Every structure is written in structure tokens, then in C-alpha cells.
Amino acid sequence: MIKLALIGICGTDACYMQHLLSMEHTDIVGVYDEQPERASEWAERCGCPAFASYEELDAALPANAVCVCTGLSLDSQKPYLLQALASGRHVIARMPEAVGAEDIQDMLDAAQAHGGRLLFSRPERFYYHNMDLKKRIGAGAIGRIGMVNVKRYCPLPSADVCRDGADTDGVRWTGRLNDETIEGAKSSALHRLALIDIDLLRWTIGEVATVYAMRTATERLDYVLVTLKFDNGAIANIEAYWGYPGTYASAVEYAGSKGVIRYDSRKTNGLHIHKAADTVSSQPVRTECSPSFRHPEYDELVHLISYIRDGSEPLMTAEDACSTLRVVIAAEQSLRTGQPVELASASAADMVSGEARGGGDLA
Incomplete structure (x- = not known):
């Protein structure tokens, strides 16, 4: 069972969240969002606690929990991603739109230094x-x-x-x-x-x-x-x-x-x-x-989780994004x-x- 922590869900489509809830072999164990009301709403749906800050979420998570951050733009979520990667966690993040390649390189360096994996969501593939x-x-x-x-x-x-x-x-x-x-x-x-x-x-x-x-x-x-x-x-x-x-x-x-x-x-x-x-x-x-x-977004999530669980080759790497x-x-x-x-x-x-x-x- 892969344990997931959701970070920044205010911009995530409701159907995307439903895909996460319906996936097999996954368990959502914590939710954090900068809007506490939204975090509480989805935490209740997921049957897990909501946290008032990322630091509180990180401290409560199991060591092998995967951070999923697809509801924020990359410039907003970058600090959270860097903290998660610095903790050695695997991270699934939204494919960036309007950032420099140096932002992704910073995260790749953090992942390599601490043993985490950085994966980007790009459902069009x-x-x-x-x-x-x-x-x-x-x-x-x-x-x-x-x-x-x-x-x-x-x-x-x-x-x-x-x-x-x-x-x-x-x-x-x-x-x-x-x-x-x-x-x-x-x-x-x-x-x-x-x-x-x-x-x-x-x-x-x-x-x-x-x-x-x-x-x-x-x-x-x-x-x-x-x-x-x-x-x-x-x-x-x-x-x-x-x-x-x-x-x-x-x-x-x-x-x-x-x-x-x-x-x-x-x-x-x-x-x-x-x-x-x-x-x-x-x-x-x-x-x-x-x-x-069939839902491409669901298939992509299954693919990314399988990569983390089994080490299979991802369809898109962070280097691809760069x-x-x-x-x-x-x-x-x-x-x-x-x-x-x-x-x-x-x-x-x-x-x-x-x-x-x-x-x-x-x-």
C-alpha cells in the first residue's frame, strides 16, 4: 500500500481527486492546503487528518509517504517540493508552465542528493x-x-x-x-x-x-x-x-x-x-x-504510482520537463x-x- 500526502489542492479538479481516492493500493494519509476550509473538506472525504502547515504534515507522515502536489503552480509549490525532496520523499508534481528550467534543476539536485524521485504530471501523453x-x-x-x-x-x-x-x-x-x-x-x-x-x-x-x-x-x-x-x-x-x-x-x-x-x-x-x-x-x-x-488522468496516476512502487520506466521524466x-x-x-x-x-x-x-x- 502506497501512502499519499496531498499538498495544495485548491486548484485541483475534483475528478482528479476522485481518481486518487479510487485508486487501488493507495492510502491518503494527510492533506495540507493554504486554504484551511478546503483542506478540511477534502480531508473529511479522504478519511484522513488535515494539517495547518506543511511542517506539521511532514512531521506526521510515515517515512515512505509520497507527496502529491498538483493543485498549485510550480512557483507556489516549489518550496514545498524542495522540503519534501530534502526529506528524501518521492514527489509527484504538476508539470510546470511558466518557470525557468533552473527551478526544475534545483529540485532534481535535491532529489539526487537525498534519494527521492521527482515525477511530473503530464496527462496529455x-x-x-x-x-x-x-x-x-x-x-x-x-x-x-x-x-x-x-x-x-x-x-x-x-x-x-x-x-x-x-x-x-x-x-x-x-x-x-x-x-x-x-x-x-x-x-x-x-x-x-x-x-x-x-x-x-x-x-x-x-x-x-x-x-x-x-x-x-x-x-x-x-x-x-x-x-x-x-x-x-x-x-x-x-x-x-x-x-x-x-x-x-x-x-x-x-x-x-x-x-x-x-x-x-x-x-x-x-x-x-x-x-x-x-x-x-x-x-x-x-x-x-x-x-x-477510461480516463487518461487516472491512467497516468496509476503509471506514476507503479513507477514508485516497482521502479518501472516512467513515460515522462523531470529531465524531459527540463x-x-x-x-x-x-x-x-x-x-x-x-x-x-x-x-x-x-x-x-x-x-x-x-x-x-x-x-x-x-x-
Whole structure:
């Protein structure tokens, strides 16, 4: 039986918590959150105590307890993760979005020094269409990959706007962004959307050699176009649209020497839910989804727990997260300079510090 301690649950989806509760061979033994009411609520559901501070939780935990921290952003949860790793504990954390690779490196160093394991949650690798695409491409179904086109569109959450000082009177392409603008874009399409596809493409195709990025933004939208050239010569264009005036959608097309393979969420959803208009919107709400008796998030949790219990190979490592973030950092660098960025020309230390060499040829 694997004993779990939940840290920072205020932002965790309720279904994710239900997955943890329904897993076999696991036992939730403690809950801590910065909001005591939420911690008490979930502690009652889990049948375990809630703690007023992380220090109290840590002192009460068995030595082999695993810390699960998926409800906070990495910058908020980093202190807790470092403390848990310094205690030699295994940690399952949310895949970072808007942090530097040096933050992950700090945690990797702590894990190595004290014997713990650091695992990141990235459920997109467990989505069945992504696994099927990778399997078919790896088996040579469409031959050698030459070009990939990816789209990921997300409507703007209520009261959420881009606050980066971009032109709000109309759409304009932006290049040579300064550091302040990049920092203001940490909740943007690049970090919330394009990062997902950068990680999936690295997983499916291989490592990235060159990155070029362009961005346009208004008060109510953020659009990023990232072009990647891979070590094997393949080219990928990633469109990430935060503030899309429609429902969430993702699509990908791989073109190879023997054919093309595609996925489009707008063409595969078999379940349509129409809800009456609420007080916020005067229009009815339509939700589309693909019904399934399996849950990728649940499968991922089972996989991560199995890795901790049996030592099996994880589908995603913390080193993977570092490599994906280095590509994102290179995209930021390209936005600052207006030039392509070569990852291979920069040392690992350069990429950790957020620096990479501009220049290069995407052709």
C-alpha cells in the first residue's frame, strides 16, 4: 500500500481527486492546503487528518509517504517540493508552465542528493489519440516525418485578459519583445498551450534543433506561432490561440514520406451537451467531448504510482520537463530578438539560465 500526502489542492479538479481516492493500493494519509476550509473538506472525504502547515504534515507522515502536489503552480509549490525532496520523499508534481528550467534543476539536485524521485504530471501523453499517433508514427505508418502542423485553440476564461502592454486597439505582430513583456506573457498562449504541443512533438519526433517564434496580442487574445526544426530535419508549425472565440479545439497533422495522419478534436467528439444561457452569457453554452470509460488522468496516476512502487520506466521524466522548458525558453529568446534560436549552439548551463544563441536557418 502506497501512502499519499496531498499538498495544495485548491486548484485541483475534483475528478482528479476522485481518481486518487479510487485508486487501488493507495492510502491518503494527510492533506495540507493554504486554504484551511478546503483542506478540511477534502480531508473529511479522504478519511484522513488535515494539517495547518506543511511542517506539521511532514512531521506526521510515515517515512515512505509520497507527496502529491498538483493543485498549485510550480512557483507556489516549489518550496514545498524542495522540503519534501530534502526529506528524501518521492514527489509527484504538476508539470510546470511558466518557470525557468533552473527551478526544475534545483529540485532534481535535491532529489539526487537525498534519494527521492521527482515525477511530473503530464496527462496529455496518456491521451489515447496522442499515444496512438506516436505508436503509428514510430511503426513507420507514414514513413519519415517531414512536416507537422499543430493547432490548439482555447477560449479566454472569464475575467482573464492578457496584461502585457500589447496594442489593445487592434491586432499586431510583435517581435523583439523586451524582458518585461515576456514576463507579462507567462500566462499566455506560449506557456499554457504551445508548451503542451512542444512536449508532445519532442516525445513523438525527437529533440529540437532550432526555434523561431512570433506573437500577436490584444487585450482579449494572445496568439503565438512557433516553428521548430528537429534534429532529424522535420519541421513543425505550432499555432497557439488563447482567447479563441469558440470552443476548445486541438488538431495535428503529420506529413511523412509515405502519407499523412491527422487528428482533430472537432471531428471526433461524439457527445454534444447544450446548456441554457446563464447570467454571465446571453447565449446557450455548447460543450463537446468524446465519451470514454477510461480516463487518461487516472491512467497516468496509476503509471506514476507503479513507477514508485516497482521502479518501472516512467513515460515522462523531470529531465524531459527540463528539455521542453528549454525549447520554450528558446521561443522566448526568439520573441525578444526576432531571430531563430539554435538550441544545439547553447550549453545546458546557458539554457538553464534562459540564454541561447540567436541566428540559424529554418530552411
